[in-house]
Amino acid sequence: MYGVDGRKFQRQYKQSISNFKDWEQKSHSEDWILYPKNISRQLSLDEVALSDGELYTVLTSKKAKGRKGSIVAIIKGTKSDIVIRHLSKISSKLRKKAKEITLDMAGSMKLIAKRCFPNAIQVIDRFHVQKLAIEALQEIRISHRWEAIEQENNLLVEAKQKKQNPQIHIFLNGDTRKQLLARSRYLLYKTREKWTSSQKLRAKILFSEYPDLEKAYNLSDGLRKIYNQNIEKSVAMLKLAHWFKEVEESGFKSFNTLTRTIILNYNDILNYFNARSTNASAESFNAKIKNFRLQLRGVKDKSFFYLDYQNFLLSPQVLRLSQITYCLLLITDQ
Numbered sequence: 001m002y003g004v005d006g007r008k009f010q011r012q013y014k015q016s017i018s019n020f021k022d023w024e025q026k027s028h029s030e031d032w033i034l035y036p037k038n039i040s041r042q043l044s045l046d047e048v049a050l051s052d053g054e055l056y057t058v059l060t061s062k063k064a065k066g067r068k069g070s071i072v073a074i075i076k077g078t079k080s081d082i083v084i085r086h087l088s089k090i091s092s093k094l095r096k097k098a099k100e101i102t103l104d105m106a107g108s109m110k111l112i113a114k115r116c117f118p119n120a121i122q123v124i125d126r127f128h129v130q131k132l133a134i135e136a137l138q139e140i141r142i143s144h145r146w147e148a149i150e151q152e153n154n155l156l157v158e159a160k161q162k163k164q165n166p167q168i169h170i171f172l173n174g175d176t177r178k179q180l181l182a183r184s185r186y187l188l189y190k191t192r193e194k195w196t197s198s199q200k201l202r203a204k205i206l207f208s209e210y211p212d213l214e215k216a217y218n219l220s221d222g223l224r225k226i227y228n229q230n231i232e233k234s235v236a237m238l239k240l241a242h243w244f245k246e247v248e249e250s251g252f253k254s255f256n257t258l259t260r261t262i263i264l265n266y267n268d269i270l271n272y273f274n275a276r277s278t279n280a281s282a283e284s285f286n287a288k289i290k291n292f293r294l295q296l297r298g299v300k301d302k303s304f305f306y307l308d309y310q311n312f313l314l315s316p317q318v319l320r321l322s323q324i325t326y327c328l329l330l331i332t333d334q
Contacts, residue, residue, distance in 0.1 A: 030076065031075070031076045032073065032074070032075045032076065032086045033071070033073065033074050034072070034073050034086065034087075034089060034090060035069075035071050035072055035073070036072070036090040036091065036094050037069075038061050038064065038069045038070070038071060038072045039061065039072055039090070039094050039095065039097055039098060040061040040062065040063035040064075040097070040098070041063070041097065041098060041099045041100065042061070042062040042063065042098075042099070042100045042101075042102075042277065043059060043060065043061060043062065043072065043098050043100070043101045043102075043117065043120065044059070044060045044061075044062060044101070044102045044103070044279050045057070045058075045059050045101055045102070045103040045109055045112065045113055046058055046060075046103070046104070046109075046279055047078050047109075054076075055077065055078050056074055056075060056076055056077070056078075057073070057074070057075045057076075057077065057078050057083045057112070058071075058073070058074050058075075059071075059072040059073040059074075059075075059087070060072060062102075062277075073086065073087060073090075075087070078106075078108055078109075079108065080107075080108040080109075080111045080112050080115075083108075083112050084111075084112055084115050084116055087112070087116040088115075088116065090116075095116055095117055095118075096117075096118065096119045097119075098117040098119065098120040099119060099120055099121065100120055100121050100123060100275070100277060101113045101117055101120040101121070101122055101123070102123045102124075102125050102277050102278060102279040103122060103123070103124065103125065103279065104124065104125055104128040104279070105124055105128060105129075105261065105265050110122060110268070121271055121274070122268045122271065123268060123271045123272055123274075123275075123277050123278075124265050124268045124269045124271070124272065125272075125278050125279035126227045126272050126278055127278060127279065127280070128279070129223070129227075129262065129269060130220075130223060130224055130227065132258050132261060133219070133220040133223045133224075133255075133258055134188070134189060134220055135254075136216070136219075136220070136252065136254035136255045136257070136258050137188055137213075137216045137217060137219070137220045137254075138185065138188065139254045140212060140213060140216050140252065140254065141181060141184060141185065141188065141213060144181050144210055144213070145178065145181035145182060148177045148178045148180075148181050149178055151177070152168060152176070152177070152178050155167065155168060171205050172201070172205065173198065173201050173202055173205060175202065175205070177209070180202065180205060180206055180209070181206070183202060184202055184203070184206045184213075186199075187199040187202060187203055188213075188217055188220075191221060191224070192221075212252075215250055215252075216250070216252060216255070219243070219246060219247060219250060219252070219255055222243055222246065223243060226239045226240065226243065227272070230276075231273060232273060233270050233271075233273040233274060235273075236270060236273045237270060240262070240270075244259050247259050
């Protein structure tokens, strides 16, 4: 097209414009990259899947807010011994600068934080805790849904044997029982204030038919409300104690498992109420990596991808160059 050689342009971008050829971390970048100078007082530790579901441990600085200077380390895998070995290449003096690190409840992540950042208070990300509460709620919904599917299947078989039309009950909103339980999935993630008019009607029918789901929803929503309040750590302890009692009285096995998980990570969960720190910056950073990967149609050369992404953090125009390179390559291939 107009005499432009797409493959040549791609090579020039990779070898010259991006400085990939002279990148000092190129030789080991598929296994680990480190930027010690980006360590700040507040860090986030998380994992991200780059390609083919392969997980990488990502350490980022909250100070950079997902922009230039965000990346402290990207290390292949999530095994604590490997991650600790690579992070230990950063001087102890720099690592001791970190005073707070947000992470999930994975034992490997907690061990990494403890060994590599001994001066940092560990804060369990609130959204990981809330996610477990929602999953406990959804487990109850799914159990009822399987029962509804089985019930409908039996009605269909019976009607077929009797050569009659199946008498499947339809609720006021037009849902069958099976549909009601399937379509209620998303409204259970939301607070009542965010329900649409159709979701309000569906929830009313759902909770009328399944009072245990309303009780479970209130437990999940109750935990969310504790997190949403701007309260001190001591007040949060009292409110969690009341919540634990409600869970115990409910008799829900999935929620009792959740409370045991919270108790095992109790102090680190309560640390959230010191400064209300979350892993949102890490999740946002991971989302940017995934979006960047998708826009470039996947990752073939991981080393080049890492450098290209960092260039993008420095200047979004680099993403445009990458996309232009890809488009030119498509044109010349046709």
